[in-house]
Amino acid sequence: MGRSHAGRNRGDYGEVMGMENPSEPQGTALTPDEWRGKEIFFRNFHTKFTYSWDTGVAIGHFLEALKAGKIVGRSCSGCNRVLVPPRMFCELCFRPTDDWIDVLDTGVVNTFSISYVNNDASRREQPLFVAVINIDGASPGMGFLHLLGEVDAEQIHVGMKVRAKWKPAHERTGAITDISYFKPSEEL
Amino acid sequence: MINKAGIEQYLYASFGPELKFGRWLIVSKAFTDKLVGDIGALLLDDQVAIVGIGYSGFSPATPSQSYKELIFDAASRAYAECSVNPRKDVGSFVCCEEDLWEGTSITDEYAPDQLGAAQRTLCTLSQDGLNGVATAYMHIKSGVASIAVVESHSKLSNVLSQSQVREFALEPYYERPILSDGIPVAAMQMRRFMHDYKVAEEDIAQVVSKNKKNGLFNQRSSYAADVSVEQAMRSPFVWNPLRRIQVAPPADGCVVAVLASAEKARSMTEQPVWIKGIGWNSASTSAESAVSSEALYAKEAAKMAYKIAGVDSPGSYFDFAEVDDTYAFKELQHAEALGIADMGVSKGNTQADAPVPINMSGGSLSLGDLVEAMGLVRLLEAVQRLRNAERKRSKGLKRALVQSWRGIPSSSGAVAVLGVE
Ligand SMILES: [Zn+2]
Numbered sequence: 247m248g249r250s251h252a253g254r255n256r257g258d259y260g261e262v263m264g265m266e267n268p269s270e271p272q273g274t275a276l277t278p279d280e281w282r283g284k285e286i287f288f289r290n291f292h293t294k295f296t297y298s299w300d301t302g303v304a305i306g307h308f309l310e311a312l313k314a315g316k317i318v319g320r321s322c323s324g325c326n327r328v329l330v331p332p333r334m335f336c337e338l339c340f341r342p343t344d345d346w347i348d349v350l351d352t353g354v355v356n357t358f359s360i361s362y363v364n365n366d367a368s369r370r371e372q373p374l375f376v377a378v379i380n381i382d383g384a385s386p387g388m389g390f391l392h393l394l395g396e397v398d399a400e401q402i403h404v405g406m407k408v409r410a411k412w413k414p415a416h417e418r419t420g421a422i423t424d425i426s427y428f429k430p431s432e433e434l
Numbered sequence: 435m436i437n438k439a440g441i442e443q444y445l446y447a448s449f450g451p452e453l454k455f456g457r458w459l460i461v462s463k464a465f466t467d468k469l470v471g472d473i474g475a476l477l478l479d480d481q482v483a484i485v486g487i488g489y490s491g492f493s494p495a496t497p498s499q500s501y502k503e504l505i506f507d508a509a510s511r512a513y514a515e516c517s518v519n520p521r522k523d524v525g526s527f528v529c530c531e532e533d534l535w536e537g538t539s540i541t542d543e544y545a546p547d548q549l550g551a552a553q554r555t556l557c558t559l560s561q562d563g564l565n566g567v568a569t570a571y572m573h574i575k576s577g578v579a580s581i582a583v584v585e586s587h588s589k590l591s592n593v594l595s596q597s598q599v600r601e602f603a604l605e606p607y608y609e610r611p612i613l614s615d616g617i618p619v620a621a622m623q624m625r626r627f628m629h630d631y632k633v634a635e636e637d638i639a640q641v642v643s644k645n646k647k648n649g650l651f652n653q654r655s656s657y658a659a660d661v662s663v664e665q666a667m668r669s670p671f672v673w674n675p676l677r678r679i680q681v682a683p684p685a686d687g688c689v690v691a692v693l694a695s696a697e698k699a700r701s702m703t704e705q706p707v708w709i710k711g712i713g714w715n716s717a718s719t720s721a722e723s724a725v726s727s728e729a730l731y732a733k734e735a736a737k738m739a740y741k742i743a744g745v746d747s748p749g750s751y752f753d754f755a756e757v758d759d760t761y762a763f764k765e766l767q768h769a770e771a772l773g774i775a776d777m778g779v780s781k782g783n784t785q786a787d788a789p790v791p792i793n794m795s796g797g798s799l800s801l802g803d804l805v806e807a808m809g810l811v812r813l814l815e816a817v818q819r820l821r822n823a824e825r826k827r828s829k830g831l832k833r834a835l836v837q838s839w840r841g842i843p844s845s846s847g848a849v850a851v852l853g854v855e
Binding site for chain 1: 496497498499500501502503504506513519520521534537546547548550552589591592593594595598599601602606607610611
């Protein structure tokens with residue numbers, strides 16, 4: 247399976263690509279009329295794949311802890327790191343990790359991105375803030391991807407201190423989305 | 435490595451400066467004899483060996499471990515066998531996995547950590563594990579690495595859309611509109627094979643019975659059973675003439691193999707298993723494979739491997755063979771292509787005491803189908819049998835043939851010739 251984006255850059259530009267200027271397509275001699283008029287043959291195919299991945303020991307425990315409103319990591323005595331999300335082996339030392347460690351539900355924004363469009367290129371009413379959060383109590387640079395909330399686009403910055411906004415206990419299912427988002431933990 | 439600098443260094447080290455007299459070399463008979471002998475030894479030392487092999491899983495489902503934990507487990511065992519530290523000693527890691535069986539695009543990005551390959555030389559092949567062995571073999575032969583690791587696994591229990599994944603493998607323009615699964619392709623191939631080679635239903639039932647029973651001696655086989663030929667013939671049809679019992683059921687598992695150059699191998703293990711030859715081949719696309727009664731990919735891959743290994747008559751060279759039997763008839767078809775059976779052999783080599791016993795491990799029919807890992811599974815079975823030569827069912831076995839096939843609707847496969855001498 248190659249890179250999923252390869253070869254996608256063709257077709258009915260205005261609609262498919264959400265491009266601003268469909269009258270100037272690049273690198274093709276085909277016109278939208280030729281596509282719409284079925285002068286070219288297509289073979290369409292749709293499929294649906296369903297998977298159910300075993301979480302295993304490390305991620306299973308991680309999700310169980312999230313359901314309980316906690317974030318856990320694993321410690322490695324080889325390199326003295328605390329790995330978040332947890333894993334049963336240390337990729338640097340190639341040895342089994344040692345202990346479960348409760349880390350904090352606070353952290354620091356490592357990097358972030360702001361999106362004003364949805365996947366189908368339609369405009370969002372509210373921008374979406376995606377960030378990598380370095381979790382307090384984990385080793386430097388360790389943490390995970392999540393959303394930011396209760397914050398304005400202009401206020402977000404690298405190094406911003408954040409805290410998890412948990413879903414109410416009865417709504418948690420043992421998923422990363424048991425945390426609704428991270429929000430600023432200090433006055434901005 | 436043999437090159438000009440190496441030979442000069444060798445000459446200097448062996449004979450010192452007195453070798454040179456002006457611009458002439460003083461050459462004695464003793465010298466040429468030693469030269470020939472040493473270069474011969476060097477050439478012999480150009481071999482590649484399997485020095486460690488580990489596995490995990492081998493079960494219809496493995497819910498207690500993630501695929502990463504499954505791989506870490508198998509890798510730890512393989513490394514322990516030959517005292518290898520993957521963080522320092524391994525020059526090349528090769529993973530064999532297919533995105534759709536994983537459920538992740540660009541799945542190679544998730545391969546390094548659990549193998550000890552983070553920030554090291556790793557490549558992923560979307561191919562069977564035995565092709566990975568061929569790649570690692572080349573990495574060692576070419577001097578890129580002196581120790582290489584090959585990994586492949588199956589988490590088929592996590593793939594709820596196995597039929598859709600097989601459908602997705604069919605030719606999109608003119609096959610997929612007709613068929614919605616790959617299994618009927620196997621059934622049609624089976625009918626044509628039976629027709630051309632005059633193979634009876636009973637001969638195929640014989641393969642099922644033999645492999646299911648052989649599996650009873652193998653702790654890794656999830657689907658072993660004491661099945662008689664008569665019972666096998668009563669199994670319901672999946673797609674006529676293919677019966678349910680003739681199809682390998684899915685299984686989870688992981689195999690990791692450590693390969694090393696001859697120089698390293700001898701100090702890493704007391705029981706190196708040498709890769710005497712290896713070959714791989716892709717015949718042609720799916721539509722043709724449905725009507726071809728001959729497994730051309732296996733024939734051509736074998737030709738390549740036999741040439742490297744110097745095998746002239748495979749029927750008498752090999753002590754045993756691990757051959758693809760994802761569908762029972764495939765064992766007969768592959769045996770024919772590999773030259774270890776005359777057709778009709780169905781009878782001959784399906785017995786444990788045949789000249790070249792096939793699938794003493796129980797094959798896929800007992801072990802299950804581990805998709806891309808299947809080549810490494812057969813390698814594991816062969817390596818363990820060669821190492822256990824003192825055991826009753828392995829007595830005196832020194833040369834093994836391992837063959838893999840990538841499954842319906844592919845016409846790709848690989849072959850390895852193994853030996854302990
Ligand atoms: Zn460590």
